[in-house]
Amino acid sequence: MQRVFSGIQPSGIPTLGNYLGAIRNWVPLQDTHDAIYCVVDLHAITQPFDPKTLATQTREMAAALIACGLDPKRCILFVQSHVHAHARLAWIFNCVARLGWLNRMTQFKDKAGKDREAASSGLYVYPNLMAADILAYKAVLVPVGDDQKQHLELANDIAEKFNHDFGAEGFFPRIEPLIQGVAARVMSLRDGTKKMSKSDPSDQSRINLTDDADAIALKIRRARTDPEPLPEAAAGLEARAEARNLVGILAAISGTTPEGVLREHGGKGFGAFKEVLAEALVAHLSPIQAEMRRLLDDPAAVDAALRHGAEQAAAIADPIVTEAERIVGFLPR
Ligand code: ATP
Ligand code: MG
Numbered sequence: 001m002q003r004v005f006s007g008i009q010p011s012g013i014p015t016l017g018n019y020l021g022a023i024r025n026w027v028p029l030q031d032t033h034d035a036i037y038c039v040v041d042l043h044a045i046t047q048p049f050d051p052k053t054l055a056t057q058t059r060e061m062a063a064a065l066i067a068c069g070l071d072p073k074r075c076i077l078f079v080q081s082h083v084h085a086h087a088r089l090a091w092i093f094n095c096v097a098r099l100g101w102l103n104r105m106t107q108f109k110d111k112a113g114k115d116r117e118a119a120s121s122g123l124y125v126y127p128n129l130m131a132a133d134i135l136a137y138k139a140v141l142v143p144v145g146d147d148q149k150q151h152l153e154l155a156n157d158i159a160e161k162f163n164h165d166f167g168a169e170g171f172f173p174r175i176e177p178l179i180q181g182v183a184a185r186v187m188s189l190r191d192g193t194k195k196m197s198k199s200d201p202s203d204q205s206r207i208n209l210t211d212d213a214d215a216i217a218l219k220i221r222r223a224r225t226d227p228e229p230l231p232e233a234a235a236g237l238e239a240r241a242e243a244r245n246l247v248g249i250l251a252a253i254s255g256t257t258p259e260g261v262l263r264e265h266g267g268k269g270f271g272a273f274k275e276v277l278a279e280a281l282v283a284h285l286s287p288i289q290a291e292m293r294r295l296l297d298d299p300a301a302v303d304a305a306l307r308h309g310a311e312q313a314a315a316i317a318d319p320i321v322t323e324a325e326r327i328v329g330f331l332p333r
Contacts, residue, residue: 004033004178005139007040007080007130008065010058011047012198016207016281017186019068020252021145025180027069029143035075036137036313037065039306042080042087042129046122047111047199060292063302064209067291076316078309080133085317089132090125092328096162097128101154107147131155135172136317143178146185147195152177166327183252189223192241210289213282220246220278225270232266234258246270250277253284 006026008018029035039061041054058079070077080086102108105127112119122129130151134142135158142152152175159172188194188205196206204219211219225242237244237258244258251261265273295302326332 001032001034002141003137003139004029004035004141004143005038005134005137006036006143007038007043007133008061009040009044009198010054010061011044011049012057013208013210014061014064015186015196015198015209016249017145017183017196018198019209020181020183020186020249021147022143023065023068023070025143025178026065026075029141030071030074033141036139036316037070037075037077038080038133038313039065039078040080040133042090043126046120046126059299059302059306060296062306063292063295064288066295066302066305067288068209072305072309076309076312077305078313079306082306082310083136083313083317085136085314085321086129086132089136089321089324090129092324093128093132093158093162094125096165097125097131097154097158101157102127104150105154106150127151127154128158131158134175135159136321137313138173138320139175140173141176141178143180145195146179149177149179162324168327171324171327181252182257183248186249187241187245189219189245192224192245207281207285209285210292211285212289213278213286216281216285217275217278220274220281223274225274229269230262230266230273233262236262243270246273246277250280253280 006022008014008022014023026035026037039058041058044054062077062079065077066072102124108119108124108126111123131154134155144152155175159174163169163171186196188196188200189207190202190205194205198206198208200206204222207216207219223242223246225246226240228240230243230247231237234257237247247258247261251258254261265276
């Protein structure tokens, strides 16, 4: 079976973007692939964070993933810092990746913002750690949102350079991104040119998976749009980023296409359309929220599942990373 790896940062509450662009696509892969999913806390500390809430957020992220349909019996689900192979391989990759490669990464530019000198060095080498996450398992398929495409190309460059420089042709495999669905890049509700992010300072910019019906209705009602009614066909969405985003969200959660949504709602004004969208979102998210609350009633059970996942993950990654260390030439332990 092909091995799949993906991860999510416990840097906030998962958003609708995370759900539609990533998590939802992870669920069916549990039955067709050897699937490994990770709450990437090492990545979460590359940006300002609160050490008092990190552990709780990590557990809540795991509970959200399980509530969305990940089953620790059908996939390996664990916390990144619990498996040391990630950090060991990331260090080697820090010494393989070139500064010129990292300088091209748009996520670093977006996240560092104007004051680049003040960004952590961890944020800069984030893509090297991400390459290590995947390659420590020799995973070949990575289901992610569209924003991670550039990092996966870099991971392939790192794997290729490692294999070549150390005379280990074929040791690390080529990685394929799996970017799926009509909502592979969900945009901010406040700005149609920015992606929705759980770490965006504005809570109004996103739908959190834990938002209640009132919060969802309010955020959708306030979502930025243009004054025109919805077009009759998807071609009419081209220069209308905000409209395209809302239509894409409804298409994704109702299992149709933007064309399908516009066949039903084309010509409507945003007032009426937003009501339909908010209702559909509430109906879709409320069972997930109920399951998440149920899981968090027993935090020890979530932690136990994660401990078991970490043991399974380490059993795969440790021998691969130990072999990578041997290839680099370290004195064996
Ligand atoms: P942060 O702002 O802390 O980076 P994030 O919302 O970008 O948080 P990540 O943990 O970085 O979330 O990414 C988890 C997964 O969600 C990745 O596969 C990423 O591609 C996907 N993803 C993130 N944002 C979106 C989005 N707006 N639309 C679709 N997929 C997304
Ligand atoms: Mg992100």
